Amino acid sequence: MSDVPHMSAAEFRRQGHAVIDWIADYHERLESFPVLSQVGPGDVRAALPADPPEVGEPFADVLADIETRILPGVTHWQHPSFFAYFPANVSGPSILGDLLAAGLGVQGMLWATSPAATELETHVLDWLATLLDLPDRFRSDGAGGGVIQHSASDAALVALLAALHRVTDGRSEHEGVAGGRFAVYTSEQTHSSVAKACRIAGLGSDSLRLVDTDPRTLRARPDRLRALIDADRTAGVVPVLVVASIGTTGVGAVDPVAELAAIAHEAGAWLHVDAAWAGVAAVVPELHWLNDGLDAADSYATNPHKWLLTNFDCDAFWVADRTALVGALSILPEYLRNAATDSGAVVDYRDWQVPLGRRFRALKLWAVIRCYGGEGLRAHVRKHVALAAEFATWVRTDDRFELVAPPSLSLVTFRLRAGDDATRALMDAVNGSGEMYLTHTVVDGTTALRLAIGSPWTEQRHVRAAWELLRARA
């Protein structure tokens, strides 16, 4: 039998140092790249050999190919002039925390399969709850607790499953959703992940009720929620879940959580709050109002992988009552039984999520919180909020432009008064330049551009340059 060509420890050190240096260099030369990749469909594949190699190649060749074959096809999310979608931050501590997770290679599906993976996760989510000043009900020392989900989409899905479990007294586990007619409520501004969750959970899109928003603020209207729920109950449809957003994807609107929660609870429904992007901003005391109403929420999700310097994937998800969640998702086959689980004294996170296996994701969040500290995280959020406010003042000074909504945290939504076609042409022009990247949304039937600030490398000069480019191409 031929020997297995594992990378030697010496080679791992050598190549590992080279990769670390490559990343440091990459971050230092981010501005030399066009933000938005300029390749066409198929270009990247065309540069790759059709067949896998028969004989192993040196890792150095892979690294060299990153430069020549991969980078041209990369849209640089870390670029200081990346203003598209919502940001997806990385930072030194996060990259290194994630690297430690890769090196340890533990799989934390059960407490027993690596107690530290579970306990550090519980602990760090308590820390984050402290930093964000979340209500005590989400802390692990009561009936609630936090867990890292892959994404806010997974969070919405498991919230729906927990809600179904609760509203059916656990019957949904056996009968599925065929036994009743169920409805989910959320605003028309809510992220599509909620509609996707309805589909995945077998409710279908017909079960989703879109709550009208106030045309000025784009916040969900409680009176409309109440009317929809009343109509459903009259028709024998069971309200399962209301999803409120803190920071909608389009314009960053913040729903009146407390009012929506009261209506949801009166009807026996679960209240989930999706604060995927905006939630982490509550690390700053002057933005604690973002949490208004959370003490009535059944579950809450925000993504450190968006705006809190932590590598994708890291969605922080809390429930006030973990038994509903575990009830919805726990199945214990013999081969996963173990003394710790049987004792009931530990958390097995596999029962809090869709997948079974789990990476040690708490390490990167732990590294971020420790290396920035509360102080550093606050400075990070404040900087972006201030930059967005400044950008908004510039938009106000140019008659050709208008703000679609007041800036929300680090997001500014604006358009050309000349109309949709002009606005879209402007977007294509600036994105095609490679000098910046921003995306659009449609608000009230008209196209608007979104400038979302989030890269750790973004300084005032980048926002200024973006504005100059927008003006020049308008």
Next chain:
Amino acid sequence: MSDVPHMSAAEFRRQGHAVIDWIADYHERLESFPVLSQVGPGDVRAALPADPPEVGEPFADVLADIETRILPGVTHWQHPSFFAYFPANVSGPSILGDLLAAGLGVQGMLWATSPAATELETHVLDWLATLLDLPDRFRSDGAGGGVIQHSASDAALVALLAALHRVTDGRSEHEGVAGGRFAVYTSEQTHSSVAKACRIAGLGSDSLRLVDTDPRTLRARPDRLRALIDADRTAGVVPVLVVASIGTTGVGAVDPVAELAAIAHEAGAWLHVDAAWAGVAAVVPELHWLNDGLDAADSYATNPHKWLLTNFDCDAFWVADRTALVGALSILPEYLRNAATDSGAVVDYRDWQVPLGRRFRALKLWAVIRCYGGEGLRAHVRKHVALAAEFATWVRTDDRFELVAPPSLSLVTFRLRAGDDATRALMDAVNGSGEMYLTHTVVDGTTALRLAIGSPWTEQRHVRAAWELLRARA
């Protein structure tokens, strides 16, 4: 506004090199640790400060704490004497490929958000299909294609959603599953992820039909599947999905895929194959029989993160008809629209999975395939299969022990003839020693131990030592 305390490039290099060296050292001293963590519930948390730091700390302190506060709570999945569950491999190329993904920090939800992330993934899954000699129908140049899922559990879930989409002609998207009565079929040996998928998809556990297995081989019995399906159809229940296993979790049984597929298709159901652990072994020509019947499968999943040297998470999932999958999962809100998507010329992987966001996971698999080459991957699999065969011969020589099933690839299932209590006591004794770690299952009502070989560091002497320890404590 105070400055944000980002890690400087120089500090990132310094700390990054230190982490790389720490990982190399860790892998070199794996044998100095007890395989199974010896901490009790709460021990890890008790060693952590109750509150997050207010002022940032040096990363070096985090690294130091890994050693003192985290490692005692780690069960060492990479330890050469880790024989529990199924393995979850890491390797140098995979760790470094993953590190590159962390440094690039791109989010590949759409082709447009980083074309290279999508195209490399498609390309590498074609490569893997070549290496595993999978049927052409799964390749991306036809109607099919591959994607990296988080886990085999996610793969089973999305297969079920695609199956529902197909069997209802897309009505399930709107109506959910309440409009019909649906059933899913799989053997009683199948992994619990299929039952979990039924729950998540709103079918409930009542929809799951467990197909009897042949008591000798533990393979699903086609005649029993046919009987269950016939009974359901007579009762007006619609067969949606049949899941066949290649390598069951308990004993590594391989279902007769072709026969099950024929019955499934006759009834209009989808045939998904879960080969989470065993599938990658088909990289070896003498194990190509593992793929028997795959040319009739609608979808197929195997985990490079189990036994193909690739860090968690990396489940390789292929479909023969991607339109059903995308039909089940695609929702296109305005803010995700872009020219490339509208052109139809590209793949947007967000429509192939539960979450929206995606990490650049293809990099690590690409690095593994390139650095090992077909040759290296074959040597890796062959080595473990040979070690398991050897272990089985030893078991056969000791009258106190018996094999529960013939060894399956790198998995040996065995027990003490003295019965369940003795077998469990033996497991607890060897696991408590810290010298090795293996887990149990129940076969036909009796407890059996599973020795699953998978760590790249496992040599004959480790398997030998495991056997000596088992004999000594028996």
